[in-house]
Amino acid sequence: MEKSSKIYVAGHQGLVGSALERGLRARGYGSLVHRTRAELDLRDRAGVDAFFAAERPEYVFLAAALVGGILANNTYPADFIRENLEVELNVIDAAYRYGVRKLLFLGSVCIYPKHTPQPIREEYLFTGPLEPTNAPYAIAKIAGISLCQSYNRQYGTNFISVMPTNLYGPGDSFDLRNSHVLPALMRRLDDARRAGEASVTVWGTGTPRREFLHVDDMAAACIHLMERYDSSEIINIGCGQDIAIGELARLIQRVVGFRGELAFDPSKPDGAPERRLDVSRLLATGWTPAIRLEDGLESTYRWYCDNRGQLRGVRPE
Numbered sequence: 001m002e003k004s005s006k007i008y009v010a011g012h013q014g015l016v017g018s019a020l021e022r023g024l025r026a027r028g029y030g031s032l033v034h035r036t037r038a039e040l041d042l043r044d045r046a047g048v049d050a051f052f053a054a055e056r057p058e059y060v061f062l063a064a065a066l067v068g069g070i071l072a073n074n075t076y077p078a079d080f081i082r083e084n085l086e087v088e089l090n091v092i093d094a095a096y097r098y099g100v101r102k103l104l105f106l107g108s109v110c111i112y113p114k115h116t117p118q119p120i121r122e123e124y125l126f127t128g129p130l131e132p133t134n135a136p137y138a139i140a141k142i143a144g145i146s147l148c149q150s151y152n153r154q155y156g157t158n159f160i161s162v163m164p165t166n167l168y169g170p171g172d173s174f175d176l177r178n179s180h181v182l183p184a185l186m187r188r189l190d191d192a193r194r195a196g197e198a199s200v201t202v203w204g205t206g207t208p209r210r211e212f213l214h215v216d217d218m219a220a221a222c223i224h225l226m227e228r229y230d231s232s233e234i235i236n237i238g239c240g241q242d243i244a245i246g247e248l249a250r251l252i253q254r255v256v257g258f259r260g261e262l263a264f265d266p267s268k269p270d271g272a273p274e275r276r277l278d279v280s281r282l283l284a285t286g287w288t289p290a291i292r293l294e295d296g297l298e299s300t301y302r303w304y305c306d307n308r309g310q311l312r313g314v315r316p317e
Contacts, residue, residue, distance in 0.1 A: 001029075001058075001059055001102070001226055001227055003028045003029055003030065004030070004031055005029070005031060005058045005059055005101075006031045006033060006055070006056065006057050006058045006059070007024060007029055007031060007032050007033070007057060007058070007059045007060075007061070008032075008033050008034065008055065008057035008059070008060045008061070009021055009024070009032060009034050009061045009063060010034075010042060010060065010061065010062050010063055010064040010087075010091055011062075011063040011064030011065065012032075012034040012063075013036060013037070013171075014063060014064070014065075014067075014171065015167060015168075015169065015171045015172045015173070015215055016063040016106060016164075016167065016215060016218065016219070017034075017061070017063040017064065018170075018171040019169065019170075019171065019215040019216050019218065019219035020061050020063060020219045020222060020223070021034070022216065022219065023216065023219035023220055023222075023223050024223060027223060033055050033057055035051060042064050042086070042087040042090055042091060043083060043086040043087060043090065044090070045090045048090040048091060048094050049094055049097075051094075052094040052095070052097070052098040052100075053098060056098060056099070057100060058100065058101045058102075059100065059101060059102050059103070059104075059226065060091065060095050060100050060102075060103040060104070061103075061104050061106070061222065061226070062087075062088070062091050062092070062103060062104065062105045062106060062144075063106050064087050064091070065084055065087065065106065066079060066080055066083045066084055066087075066137075067137075067173075067180075068080070068173075068178040068179070068180070069178065069179055069180045069181060069184060070133050070134070070181075070203075070269055070271055071177060071178070072177065072178040073133055073134040073136070073137055074133055074269075077135075077136040077137075078136070080134075080136045080137040080140065081136035081137065081139060081140045084137065084140035084141065084144070085140050085143055088105070088140065088143065088144040088147060089147065091103075092105070092144070092147045092148060092151065092159065093147075093151075095157070095159070096151050096155055096157050100157075101158065102158045102159070102160070102226060102230075103148070103157070103158070103159040103160070104159075104160050104161075104162060104222055104225065104226050105144050105145065105147075105148050105159065105160070105161045105162070106162060106164060106222075107141045107142075107144060107145055107161050107162060107163045107164070107234065108137070108138065108141045108163065108164065109163060109164065109165050109166065109211075109236075109238075109275055109277060110130070110131060110134050110137060110138040110141070111125060111130075111138050111141050111142050111145070111163060112124055112125060112275075113127055113128030113129060113130060114128065114129060114130060114131040114132075114272045115128055115129075115272075115273075116128060118274050118276050119240065119276045119277055119278035119279075120236070120275070120276065120277050120278055121236075121278040122163070122233065122234050122235065122236055122278075122281060125142070125145075125234065131271055131272045133269060133271055134271075144161070145161045145234055147159075148160065148161050148232070149161070149232045152232045153232070158230055159232075160225060160226075160229055160230070160231065160232075160235070161232075161234045161235075162221070162222060162225060162234070162235055162236075162237050163234055163235070163236045163237065163277070164213065164218050164221075164236075164237040164238065165210075165211040165212065165213050165236070165237065165238035165239070165275070165276075165277050166180065166181075166182070166210050166211060166212050166213070166275070167212070167213055167214075167215045167218055168180075168182045168183060168212055168213075168214065168215065168296065168297075168300055169214045169215035169216060169296065169299075169300050169303075170215070170299070170300060170303040170307075171215070171303075172215075172300070174186070174187040174304060174308070174311050175311075176188065181203075181210070181245060181248075182212060182248065182252070183300075183304075185202065185248065185249050185252050186252050186255075186256065186297075186300070186301060186304060187304070188200055189249075189252055189253055189256045189258045190256050190258070190301075190304070190305075190308075192258055192260060193256055193257055193258040193259075193260075197260055198260045198261065199260050199261040199262070199263050200258065200260060200261075200262055200263070201263045201264075201265050202245070202246070202249050202262055202263065202264050202265065203264075203265055203268035203269070204245065204264065204265065204266065204268050204269065204270040204271075205246075205264055205266045205270055206244060206245050206246025206249065206262075206264040207244055207245070207246065207270070207273075208244070208245050208270045208271060208272065208273050208274065208275075209242040209243065209244050209245075209273070209274045209275070209276065210242055210243065210245060210248070210274075210275050210276075211238050211239060211240070211241060211242040211243075211275060211276045211277060212239075212243065212248070212293060212296075213237065213238050213239050213289065214289075214291040214293075214296040214300075216291060217239070217289045217290060217291050218237055220287070220290070221237045221282065221287050221289075222237070224285065224286075224287045225237075225282075225285065225287075228285055228286070229285060233281075235281050235282055236277040236278060236279050236281065236282060237277075237279070237282060238276070238277035238279045238282075238289075239279070239289045240276070240277065240278070240279045240283075241276070241293075242274065242275070242276040243293070245270075246262075246264065249262055250262065251293070251294065251297060252297060252301075255294075255297045255298055255301050256301060
C-alpha cells in the first residue's frame with residue numbers, strides 16, 4: 001500500500017472508520033475517498049456499484065456496520081443481521097468486480113462461541129453455539145468472513161478478515177438505547193454526577209470479564225495488517241488483557257468523578273461470562289498496543305465532555 005494509493009474507508013464517520021482515517025492520514029496516506037451514508041447507502045447495490053465504478057479504490061477498509069450493545073441486539077435482531085449482510089455482500093462483491101487490490105473486513109469478537117476456552121484463539125470459531133443476545137449480528141459477521149475467504153479461493157482476491165475485541169474511544173456512541181457497555185457506563189455515571197444522584201444501577205452482576213482496546217490502537221493494527229498480512233485466515237486484534245465489568249465501572253467512576261454508589265442488578269443479562277482474545281498471531285507480525293486502559297478512559301471522557309452537546313441521544317447542558 002503506497003502513500004499515494006487510493007483508499008476507501010467504508011463507514012468513515014463511525015467509531016472505527018474515523019479512527020482509521022486519523023491513523024491513515026497520520027501515516028502519510030493522503031488519497032482517501034469516502035461517502036457519508038446520506039451520499040451512499042451501502043445497502044443499495046446499484047449505488048455501491050456506481051461508486052466503485054467512478055472512484056476505483058485500490059484498497060478498502062470495510063468498517064461500515066450496524067452495531068450496538070445487548071439492548072439494541074435484543075430489540076432489533078432482524079435489522080442487525082439483514083443490514084450487515086447487505087452491506088458486506090455489496091461492498092465485498094464490488095471490490096472483486098472493480099479490481100480492488102486488497103480489502104480488510106472488520107469482524108467482531110462475538111463470532112466466537114459463548115462458552116469457549118480463554119483466551120480465544122482464531123481456530124475456536126465454529127466450535128460451539130453463539131451468545132444468544134447477539135447471535136444474528138455474529139452470524140452476519142461470520143458470513144462476511146466466509147465471503148472474503150470464498151472470493152480469495154475462487155477468484156484469487158486478497159481479502160483479509162480481522163476480529164477486533166471490544167473497542168472504545170473518541171467517536172463512540174453514547175446513546176443509551178444502542179451503546180456498548182463502556183460508553184453506556186461513562187454516560188450514565190456522568191449524567192448521575194451532573195444530577196447529584198446518590199447511586200447508579202449497573203446491568204448484570206458485574207462479574208463478566210471483557211477485553212477493551214482503544215480504537216486508535218485498533219486502527220494502527222488494521223493499517224499494520226493491511227501493509228503486512230496476506231492470508232485468508234482470520235486474525236484477532238486486541239490487547240490480550242481483560243477486566244471485570246464491575247472493576248471497569250469503578251475505574252470509570254473515578255475518571256468521571258462520580259462519588260455515589262454502584263448497585264448491580266443481577267436480573268439483567270450478563271452476556272458471555274468472559275471474552276479475551278489470544279493475540280499471539282497478531283503479535284507475531286510485529287505489532288503491539290500502545291494505549292493503557294486508564295489513559296484511554298481519561299482521553300475518551302475528555303472527548304465526551306467536549307462533544308456531548310453534539311452527540312445523538314445526549315441532552316446538551
